[in-house]
Amino acid sequence: MGASPRAVRAFVLLAGFYLVALCVLGVLAGAVAAAWVWAPHLAAIKVTVISALLGLPVLRGVFTLGTGAGDREEALPVTEADQPELWYTVRSLADRSGTRAPDEILLTGEVNAAVSEDARLLGMLPGRRRLYLGVPLLTGLTEPQLHSVIAHELGHYGNADTRLAGITRRGRDCVIRTVAAFQEQERKRIGKERSRQEEAAARRLRKGRKAKRVDTRGAGFGYRMMAKPFQAYARFYLRATSSVGRQQELAADRMAVRVAGRDATASALREIAALDTAHDFYQSRYALLGVEAGLLPPRGEVFGGLRHLLADPRRRSGLAELRYELPPGEESPYDSHPPVAERVRLIEALPDDGLAAAPARPALTLLRDAQRVLAQLEDVLLTSEALAMERVDWPELTHRGMHALAVAAAEPLRTALATAGVAPGSASGDLIALLDRADAGQLWLTAGHLPKSPEAAQATGRAAREFLRPALESGTRRLAELALVEKAGAYWELSWSEQARLRLPGAAYAGGTEETVAAAVRAAVADVPDTAPLRTLLGH
């Protein structure tokens, strides 16, 4: 095998990492011994404690002496008794990939699948294997595509590759974990230090003294210093083994092709790229739309609702474009993956294996009682604040979520109106007051109370107006929308194919109301304001 000499080199390099760890531990042990011999007892105890604290991440990371619960991802474990079909599929895939099946299967909320192994002694001794499966993948992929993804992940540990290459893979995991453990400690340390200093600053303020700026530069210093040799070595190691890493990725792709078929593998890679974007979009525009208003979709829908978006014909055509145009790869020393576009090209260049991507069941059918599993997943992944939120169905969530956003967006303008002497009232009352001011030639005087950037504050004359115009126009629009909700029963309408739009009852089509409002608002805040269209709309 051509990769062997390089794999051997990787193994030697990995042993070097081991050596660095031993040296660091040796230095710490030496310091402790020296302290007990020469320093007073109190100082010696201090040195011992500090050395133990600093040495622990080294031991934990390098030797994986019991992975702490902290570095395990939040995920929902599914047992074989609960999900026999899923387990059967994974076992048979492991079998066909020529590797050991995972010991645990865990569901996550990300567009990702991964196999991890708590290997010990720098990856030389095998450990507990976990398969992480993102529910969005189950929602968005077909069964053969999911097979391909799982086969790829298992392929990293496959015996079909050389034994040393398998060690390299585990070794990479170890190195990354050690560095990550240090960063985690450092973050915790800085976080603690920050809250301590903030508390102190608050106390000082209460006592009427000037607060000191929070400075966390000193905290985490020890960990940072400790991490330095490891990080330097890790970077060197990862770069030196990146070609092996890349080759293993491509080998894992070949494994996926052998197990799941060429077309399913290539289409899965394309699909995941599109799903990634779709999922982010779904999260921000749908699932979490009402979070500010304390609202969530019905149980099981937070992660499961993605299927509505994926089923929509217009969104589907948008996603088809994403599948076609794969994102260019980002080069990172820690990422062993060749760019997706490159992988797809190589896979699609393989000869046809006759396993064409026939119509197949969605992968979610592998889950027994999917709705219940999706609900359990929420219990594991959502924070307790989120779990306590009110659950409403999608149309109501859309309206109330958008309403809350509009209220927040109209706030600066309403504050400006209040500053200009308008007693705060209902949205329609505030809007009429604004229109009256516009007719009295005082529109820009009022708008002058809107928050300004330094550049806007410096501008004079027309330039000052142009700086304010976007905020005035959008604020007025939100206020007009709120007024229409109050006065005319307008509502925001859920759509899986496009953004939620405001609609007046009886309006011909969803976009019509918004267009009318936008045109009326533009006329009202023009240099020569015409408030009649907006007044007519409200009198409706």
Add this chain to the structure above:
Amino acid sequence: MSGIFPLVVIAAGLFFWLRSRKRAKRTEEFAAELGAGLLPPERQNTDRAYPDPEAEAVLAALSRGEWQPAAQALAAAGTDWERRSYLVGVVARQAAEDDTWLRAWQATRPDDPDAAVVHADAKVALAWRIRGSGWAKDTTTEQAAGFHRVLREAREDFARAVSLAQPGDPTPYLLQIPLYKGLSAPHEALHQLWAEVTARAPYHYEAHWHALQYWSAKWCGSAELARNFAAQAAATAPRGSLLTMFPLVSWYEHNDDEAPREAYGWPEMMALTDAALADVAAARPDHPRVAEVRHLLAYCLTKQDRHEAALGHFRLVDGYVGALPWHYYSDPAEIYCHVRDSALKGAAARADG
């Protein structure tokens, strides 16, 4: 005997030092004499490159809200396209601050082509006031968004100005070049616009000024494109059109920061300067841009140690410093006077022998 030697050296040193001091003093006196009548920085007008009573009167009226003198001045310029675009610029910059009078003008004469082109050009000036004159990286997102929004509005205003303008009037075309520059219009689009401009006024100074900015490296072109554009304009234009100024402008814009001081004395720079000198001599005296050319020439001539010639041009423009290269500095009057005074000293030292 040997003790007298240091004394001789000291005496000689003292003699030369006194002589040079005396000479310096004389040169200073002579320079003061030569420079009598030249104004200090605080008396330099930084808005304009030369005195223009008509423009001043128009602006004074506008600040009182009276638009009629502006309309009259534009009508009086007639088909003097150089003067027309210059006046439109002066009036439009005022309208970018406050356009109450412009709205009154347009209400009284709804389809006035002059008001329409001022309205459009004022949008461009307004866009730049929103943007500020910093580099793109120093411009905030808010500034950039406002800049582009107002420029896009100006595009429609120019379409209207074009539809109202006389068929032979290049003004509403050439004043769109900064808009193309600001919106990074593709080269092909600028070529089309340029064809409209040159069909109406092939050697228009301000049109070439704006186009050179478009082709410069900091906007939509490169140092090479700008150099070629300027060289071609200078080579084909008739004498007196002042287009020989542009190779110097292009060189200044792309090289002045990094070039060594003696670069201005290189033979090709001397040749460019001499060509521009001949052009200025042939230009009509009331060309609205001749003062601008004198400013840059005076700068180049000073850098070339041709102090008397530089001084000749400084005298003709002194008191008004709103021109290249001074307006690139934060204190144009100060830098103008600094360069002018070094020409003055150089000339005085030479006259003194």
